Amino acid sequence: MVREERFARVALLVPGVVLVALMAEAWPVTVDDAFISLRHARNWVDGGALSFDAAERIEAYSSFAAVVLASAVLRAGGDPVLAAKALGAACALGSLALTFLLARRVGAGPGWALLGAGILSVSTGMGFWAVSGLETALFALLLTGGVWLLLDERWASNPLTGALLLLAALTRVEGPVLVAAAIAAHFVVRLREGQRAREIAREHAWLGVLAAGYGAYFLWRWHYYGHLFPSPIYFKRISAAGDVFNSHTAAFVRSSLPLLLLASAAPWIAGRRTWIPVAVVAAALASFASAREQVLEDVSTMAWFDRYFVPVLPCLIAAAMAALHAAARHLGASAPRRTGLALAGGLLLVWQLANPTSNPICLLGRSRGYPKAVAARNIPSAEYLQQRFGAPGRVVAGDIGLLSYAFRGTVWDLYGLASYDRTLRHRGALEPYLRELLAREPDAIQLCFSLASDPPRPCQHAERVLAAQPDFRAHYAPAAEFGRAEFPSAYHVIFVRQPPHGAGEEAP
Numbered sequence: 116m117v118r119e120e121r122f123a124r125v126a127l128l129v130p131g132v133v134l135v136a137l138m139a140e141a142w143p144v145t146v147d148d149a150f151i152s153l154r155h156a157r158n159w160v161d162g163g164a165l166s167f168d169a170a171e172r173i174e175a176y177s178s179f180a181a182v183v184l185a186s187a188v189l190r191a192g193g194d195p196v197l198a199a200k201a202l203g204a205a206c207a208l209g210s211l212a213l214t215f216l217l218a219r220r221v222g223a224g225p226g227w228a229l230l231g232a233g234i235l236s237v238s239t240g241m242g243f244w245a246v247s248g249l250e251t252a253l254f255a256l257l258l259t260g261g262v263w264l265l266l267d268e269r270w271a272s273n274p275l276t277g278a279l280l281l282l283a284a285l286t287r288v289e290g291p292v293l294v295a296a297a298i299a300a301h302f303v304v305r306l307r308e309g310q311r312a313r314e315i316a317r318e319h320a321w322l323g324v325l326a327a328g329y330g331a332y333f334l335w336r337w338h339y340y341g342h343l344f345p346s347p348i349y350f351k352r353i354s355a356a357g358d359v360f361n362s363h364t365a366a367f368v369r370s371s372l373p374l375l376l377l378a379s380a381a382p383w384i385a386g387r388r389t390w391i392p393v394a395v396v397a398a399a400l401a402s403f404a405s406a407r408e409q410v411l412e413d414v415s416t417m418a419w420f421d422r423y424f425v426p427v428l429p430c431l432i433a434a435a436m437a438a439l440h441a442a443a444r445h446l447g448a449s450a451p452r453r454t455g456l457a458l459a460g461g462l463l464l465v466w467q468l469a470n471p472t473s474n475p476i477c478l479l480g481r482s483r484g485y486p487k488a489v490a491a492r493n494i495p496s497a498e499y500l501q502q503r504f505g506a507p508g509r510v511v512a513g514d515i516g517l518l519s520y521a522f523r524g525t526v527w528d529l530y531g532l533a534s535y536d537r538t539l540r541h542r543g544a545l546e547p548y549l550r551e552l553l554a555r556e557p558d559a560i561q562l563c564f565s566l567a568s569d570p571p572r573p574c575q576h577a578e579r580v581l582a583a584q585p586d587f588r589a590h591y592a593p594a595a596e597f598g599r600a601e602f603p604s605a606y607h608v609i610f611v612r613q614p615p616h617g618a619g620e621e622a623p
Contacts, residue, residue: 119225120225123215123228124215126229127211127229127232129233130211130229130232130233130235130236130237131208133233134207134211134245135204135208137241137243137475137479138243138245138246140242141242141243141245141246142246143486144243144246144482145196145200145489145517146249146516147515147516148516149196149247149248151176151516151519152177152178152181153185153195153196153520154519154526155175155185156183156189156195159182159186160186160190165339167519167533168525168533173535174336174340174345175345175346175347175533177287177288177345177347178249178253178254178286179286179336180282181199181250181286184198184202185198196248199248200247200248202252203248203249203251203252204245204252206245206252206255206256207246207256209256209260210235210241210255210256210429211232211235212232213259213260213263214228214235214259214429214433215228215229215232217262217263217266217392218437220263221388221389221391221433221437222388222441223436223437223439223440224440224443228433230436230464231432234374234432234464235428235429237468238371238467238475240425240475240478241255241425241428242475243475243479243482244425249422250286250287253286254283254286254287254426255427255428255429257279257280257282258290258293258294258297258426258427259426259429259430261276261279261280261283261297262297262391262395262430266301266388266391271301271319272317272318272319273321277321277324277325278321280297280325281324281325281329284325288347288348289402289403291329292398292402293395293398293426293427294325295398296397297392300390300391300393300394300395301319301391302315304388304391305318307387308387342535342539346532346535346538347532349535350530350531350538359404362404362405362406363406364401364403364404364406367403367423367424370470371424373466374431374463375396375431377435377438377439377463378392378393378432378434378435378438380438381441384441384445385434385437385438385440385441386437389434392429392431393430393434395427395430396427396431396434399423399427402423403423403424435463439456439459442456443456488598488601488602488605491597492597492598492601492602492605492607493517493518493607494517495597495598496514496595496607497517498521499609500522500524501522501524503611504524504558505523505524506523506524507524508524508525508558508559509524509525509527509555509556509557509558509559510524510526510557510558510559510561511526511527511528511529511552511557511559511560511581512526512528512560512561513530513561514563515528515533518561519533524558527552527557529549529552529577529578529581534548536551545580549581550586553581553586553587554586556612557612559609559610559611559612560587560591560610561607561609562574562578562581562582562607562610563578563606563607563608564599564605564606564607565603565605566603566604566606567604574604574605587610590612591610591611591612591613592610592613593609593610594609594611595608595609596608
């Protein structure tokens, strides 16, 4: 076994190289959503306001930890985009190693643990999202590391375990739910092992510090922003509550069904300890059971892969590998049975490589045009608005990520992510929200247009509704367009508010 362990650890270099190659291919892509956290960080550093807009307290970020890290990089004079990508790449490789270690800790043999690391390296966009500029890989590392420490009796009572889980809770808006699931499962497992409740409570003394730390943050942000939950939580449930079969959870179940079935069987065939990683996966499934991208009503970066489940893949894979190892042990030394299990493990790897919704090659292929689109549309649009209006300017746009970071003025989100108005005041209703945006008389409105129809029309439903508003038709005219030749199916048109008839005719 020692020899097999050493071989497996050395062989980890193979999935590591695969993951590095996928990250290198995806490196040019910085997903638009990553700039939302960076705008908060820049406003915090420049003006002291932790907000999407310096003039109004808006909480549009999904990761407080990402905002803090970006702020630290900005204060040090560094490039926050490059730092986020490098950190994500390092965290993805750390998650790969933790997948192997976690699988070993829940009972998988070295060979099965190595297979698990291999599955992670090619699964569901881990390489893509690691270097996208988002916090996905960081959350995966912190969450998996916390679960791994909980499963070690030497570390389960150590305050460092609580500190790591607190960091995980601050890294995503759903982080506290997943962390709580891991801790609750550990409590139950310890009880089933015969330990007294008082001893378990003493073992988890750090839980009070974790709860106090997150509670302090929650109360601060509730007081600072004035709303119980962050804006992304409301936004992702507009018109989608209860639609489980069209949710992100349903998409993930379809693409990862074999892994989910194996992991769900692990507590019965591999032992109680596998309940802990399985509980994290179950909490993630429940968290996104009604969240879907209903707001956009079209293809967006969220449709490339449902990134919300990437952080629980190490836990899911580790439990599945433990189940396969336990099944092999129960079947005995029968060569045909062991061969069948080995083939089942190989099929898991093939499934991840061939499944259209989780195939990393397909994912990267679809993403290759993204940097070109950003160069042709997003960057020149943002530069145009910044040069024409500057910090006093006020703009409505759908692509608010890069635009919001490059443009120093006020940005109102066409869909409602960076605003509480649509999600709370209008309860998800689109037209009242759009009429209210127009009533604010923004200086410019950026829309995505397509040449697929004659005459060209806006790409997204919300953009078409806004373009049909009487106030828009009466007061806005096209002033510039970007990317029409390169991306005729989705180019940017900037409409500028026109002065009232006769205004500006007299020389000052």
